[in-house]
Amino acid sequence: MNEGALGRIASLVRHDLRLQLRDPAPLIVRTLMPLLLMGFMQPLFRTALRADRVEGATGAEQAVPGMAVMFTFFLVNLVGFGVFREHGWRTWDRLRASLARPGEIVAGRVVVPLGMAMLQLTVVFVLGGLLYDLRMSGSWPALVAVGAALALCVVLFGMALVSLCRTISQLAVFANLAALLFAGLGGALTPLSSLPSWASPLAPVVPSYWAMRGFNSVVLDGGGLAAVALPVVVLLGFSAAFATLTMVFFRFEHRKVSWS
Secondary structure, three states: OOHHHHHHHHHHHHHHHHHHHHOOHHHHHHHHHHHHHHHHHHHHHHHHHHHOOOOOOOOHHHHHHHHHHHHHHOOHHHHHHHHHHHHHOOOHHHHHHOOOOHHHHHHHHHHHHHHHHHHHHHHHHHHHHHHHOOOOOOOHHHHHHHHHHHHHHHHHHHHHHHHHOOEHHHHHHHHHHHHHHHHHHHOOOOOHHHOOOOOOOOHHHOHHHHHHHHHHHHHOOOOOOOOOHHHHHHHHHHHHHHHHHHHHHOOOOOOOEOOO
């Protein structure tokens, strides 16, 4: 990638960052909501974990990663809004006519949401751990590796949905449905061992399952980087699949319908 391409991507990133800083409320709300829900879910998770014979469980071992995973997938909406906003403002054609190539435009639209996802995960884990007495026996680098793979997966899933949805209403519906479905099947709303019999065989087909498996390996089992290698690789595989969908179905000449 030459210097000119990097400069064009950086320009798009700065533009998106300015817009995000002007209206940080959506990110703040999506960060505070999991922290609030943890307080309600912790007693239930404490009972479930102790039934699984996790000695000294406080419930935070499931509440913190579970809510972190679920609300990270709610960021998919924000990923899509960056593209639909350009259509609503009638600036998409001007962007297409610029020197930026299609790949550069997509790359520029990914960087800020990726940073937002990492920031949200960091705040939820740090504040959730402090507020709800999370006791983690594994390594922080392993936790960061799983979080980074999850954040990339979520952002690329958002771009894949953008490529498949024509209207912002469709994006919102499918993004919220996916977030709840992934949370339920992936073990974010209940320990993986407590999933219904019909859900257990389906769980590995959603990325949230592998995120929770990785976080559990660190938080509950005291694992390090080797222990989370498989979940991280699978999450990167999901990311590659979503990136492929985006490249196949995203068309820069397609008109998309925003709220306006």
